[in-house]
Every structure is written in C-alpha cells, then in structure tokens.
Amino acid sequence: MTGRSSFSTLRNRMSPEAQDRARAKSEALESEMALAEVRRAMKLSQEELAAILQINQASVAKMEKRTDMYIGTLRRFIQAMGGELEIVARFPDRQIRIDQFSQDAAEVVAR
Template sequence: MARTMEQFIANLSDEMQASIAKETQRLVAEEMTLRELQRIRAMSQRKVGEVLHVNQAMVSQIEQSTDIYLNTLRSYIEALGGELNIVVQFPDRAPMNIHQFSDLEKVHSLDDEG
C-alpha cells in the first residue's frame, strides 16, 4: 500500500521535518504574486493606489495582469517599500543582475496599460 507524502514526512526525524518545512517556506516565498506581496506588506490596494497616483481599480488590474511594463512593476514594488531587481540565471553560471532597466525613464504611464 502506497504512503502519502504526509505519512512519509511524519516518519522522518524532527530535524529533517524542520528542514523540509523551512525549505518549503523558502520556495513558497519565491513564488508570490503581486497581490500576496501587497498583503504581506499590510498595505491596502487603496494605499498602494495613493502612492502610485492611480485608483484602487487600477491597482487591482495591475495585480491581476500577466503582462506588465517593467516601469509599472518597479513602481508597484517601490510603492510597497521594495526594490525591483532582475536576475538572469543560466545553468553554467552564477546568477547575474541586469542593471539595464534600473534607470528607465517613465515612458508609459500606469493608465496606458488599461
């Protein structure tokens, strides 16, 4: 009879279970959506909109978008108090930061994306 993953993990040592839990949290943290970032920063969509000078509906639209301008993404992250970094990873090299976009002029306004 096959065991579930939970049953398998339950039979591991406490140390191994803690290690698995920590790695699980790390992996989940790497895969957050913009909405989840906004929630963990404890900022309402209205407050983010105030910082970005857009309405709450536009913030919601940004959070649901799967295709977003870099300037919009950077502005959103900065509104939450963060900094956007773009990292490229190749299998045969260490991760590299791309700095080409760090000084972009604001070419498109947030309202142009709607």
C-alpha cells in the same frame, strides 16, 4: 482546546528531518509571490497602494492580475511598496543582473 494542539506543539513533535523539510518549503513559498501576495505581506491595502501610486483602487486590482506589464510599471509598483526591482537572468552556470532597467538607467534615458 479539546482535541486541538498549537502549531508549535505539533512542530516540536515532528522529526528533525520533517522540520527541515517544512522550513525549506516555507522559505521557498516566501521567495516566490504574486504581486497581490507581496502587497498583503507588506501590510498594504489596494486603496493604500493606489493612493501612493496616485491611481484608483480598481487599477491596482487590474495590475495585480496581469501576467504581462511594462518593466517601468512593475518597478513603480514595487517601489510604492518600499522595495526595489531587480531583473536577473539565470543560466545553468551563472546569474547575471540586468542593469539597463534600473531606476538610474531610466533617469538617464529620460534626460
């Protein structure tokens, strides 16, 4: 490895302040992802997710590119990856979880 260093070696050479900044940036990046990034982080292919959702791979690709979709569609997409969708409204002084779009609420409306 002439002229190359491992990431851990480089990180260890950083000042504690630089390490803290890098860690904070990494955590921020992990907390915000597009749907395709979430799918890849969950180690699922579009084909695997399509099979779970009982749709074709092209439909998964389209969904991942959409900027607007029904909450129920997004919920099913997240659940297919093993997650749970929560809708949170953030205000300057508080956060409020909106529960009318939860799975339980959808089941009540469907009855």
